[in-house]
Amino acid sequence: MFNNLLVTGGCGFIGANFIRHMLYDSDFKGRIINVDKLTYAGNPENLTGVAEEFDKRYLFFRADICDAQAMAKIFDDCRIDSVCHFAAESHVDRSIAAPDAFIQTNIFGTWQLLEQARLRMDQMVLFHHVSTDEVYGSLGETGLFTEHTRYDPSSPYSASKASADHLVSAYFRTYGLPVTISNCSNNYGPYQFPEKLIPLMILNAITGDPLPVYGRGTNVRDWLHVTDHCRAIREIMLGGRRGQTYNVGGNSEKTNMEVVTRICKIMDDSLPALEDRKPRTDLITYVADRPGHDLRYAMDFSRLREEMGWEPVETFETGLEKTIQWYMDNHKWVDRVKSGQYRQWIKSHYGSLTGRA
Numbered sequence: 001m002f003n004n005l006l007v008t009g010g011c012g013f014i015g016a017n018f019i020r021h022m023l024y025d026s027d028f029k030g031r032i033i034n035v036d037k038l039t040y041a042g043n044p045e046n047l048t049g050v051a052e053e054f055d056k057r058y059l060f061f062r063a064d065i066c067d068a069q070a071m072a073k074i075f076d077d078c079r080i081d082s083v084c085h086f087a088a089e090s091h092v093d094r095s096i097a098a099p100d101a102f103i104q105t106n107i108f109g110t111w112q113l114l115e116q117a118r119l120r121m122d123q124m125v126l127f128h129h130v131s132t133d134e135v136y137g138s139l140g141e142t143g144l145f146t147e148h149t150r151y152d153p154s155s156p157y158s159a160s161k162a163s164a165d166h167l168v169s170a171y172f173r174t175y176g177l178p179v180t181i182s183n184c185s186n187n188y189g190p191y192q193f194p195e196k197l198i199p200l201m202i203l204n205a206i207t208g209d210p211l212p213v214y215g216r217g218t219n220v221r222d223w224l225h226v227t228d229h230c231r232a233i234r235e236i237m238l239g240g241r242r243g244q245t246y247n248v249g250g251n252s253e254k255t256n257m258e259v260v261t262r263i264c265k266i267m268d269d270s271l272p273a274l275e276d277r278k279p280r281t282d283l284i285t286y287v288a289d290r291p292g293h294d295l296r297y298a299m300d301f302s303r304l305r306e307e308m309g310w311e312p313v314e315t316f317e318t319g320l321e322k323t324i325q326w327y328m329d330n331h332k333w334v335d336r337v338k339s340g341q342y343r344q345w346i347k348s349h350y351g352s353l354t355g356r357a
């Protein structure tokens with residue numbers, strides 16, 4: 001059904017896990033065309049081995065989704081019939097410091113892809129947009145986000161994603177473009193760039209560096225292992241009702257302090273002790289809070305469960321143990337990300353981005 005699936009942002013954390021999931025762990029038989037601009041968050045080493053193993057079924061283009069000409073050429077040359085759209089600026093703190101790229105990629109870039117799809121409506125089977133629970137804003141102590149919760153984004157990041165969601169829905173209502181949207185909670189797992197809470201804490205706990213906790217660490221996130229998110233996206237793409245939104249969550253609410261102390265405990269048990277035999281929780285350092293910091297996210301994903309039978313497989317405990325092990329086992333990936341060597345490799349292979357695929 002999807003013969004030529006365009007995956008945008010496939011060199012990022014979730015996109016790379018999704019491409020691996022589709023090619024290695026699913027019955028998908030079509031071709032994946034990965035388009036990624038390779039920003040600081042895009043790392044071709046997240047897909048090491050894939051091009052060699054799937055040479056006829058995997059193609060990569062370095063390109064910017066905002067570039068209409070480059071996108072039109074890829075849609076035509078590769079006969080794109082479906083899109084799974086991950087490409088975005090994804091880090092809340094960066095959106096607070098410098099919102100421009102968020103507006104450009106997340107809003108304008110999404111619109112650009114929608115236009116390419118609309119212009120080829122007769123060949124489009126599906127446009128799936130990968131979005132976030134942050135569009136709903138913040139919960140108080142109780143309650144869950146449902147698909148009917150009013151959008152109320154707090155950060156430039158979440159506002160840009162909310163805007164993109166509205167454009168995707170508008171293209172369904174106005175033009176009949178077949179779309180689905182998934183709004184997912186916080187992901188963790190292999191290949192996550194270490195600016196996000198879990199990989200940052202793991203890598204700092206390995207080296208004995210400070211573990212910066214915003215405010216008092218009482219904010220709550222609902223954690224989902226990335227492989228469960230990838231399965232959910234595939235289910236929605238295959239069985240989701242067109243024009244619908246599906247919440248995806250982990251049933252796994254934790255305060256940030258619970259997450260950080262759990263990481264410290266696992267690492268104290270499995271790594272040599274720090275100097276003076278201090279527990280790693282001694283590395284916790286309270287720092288200034290994030291402006292507009294949402295207190296709590298929690299997802300009601302009963303629509304996805306009832307319509308598609310999807311449930312998370314990993315618990316937070318099993319998923320976190322596996323994730324910590326992955327970062328400890330993959331020294332080369334970690335070293336090249338931390339030292340910026342993956343950027344030098346990109347420069348030597350691709351030069352600076354011209355926007356052409």
Ligand code: NAD
Binds near residue numbers: 015037086090132
């Ligand atoms: P990421 O930052 O790890 O990866 C983003 C990828 O998009 C990178 O490879 C980057 O190079 C690429 N990209 C950025 N701008 C681009 C452009 N203009 N053109 C082409 N490629 C571009 O992000 P992630 O954590 O993998 O998130 C992927 C998607 O999932 C995002 O849309 C994000 O909003 C959404 N999401 C993330 C989470 C999470 O917890 N990480 C949860 C819910 C939803």
Ligand code: DAU
Binds near residue numbers: 131187195219290
């Ligand atoms: O909820 C889904 C969202 O999850 C995605 O849409 C975003 O793309 C993704 O980045 C993530 O956003 P968060 O802001 O929730 O993730 P982050 O890892 O940045 O922060 C998680 C929590 O940890 C948050 O409450 C802020 C806190 N934090 C984060 C960092 C990086 C700290 O206390 N210290 C830190 O150093």
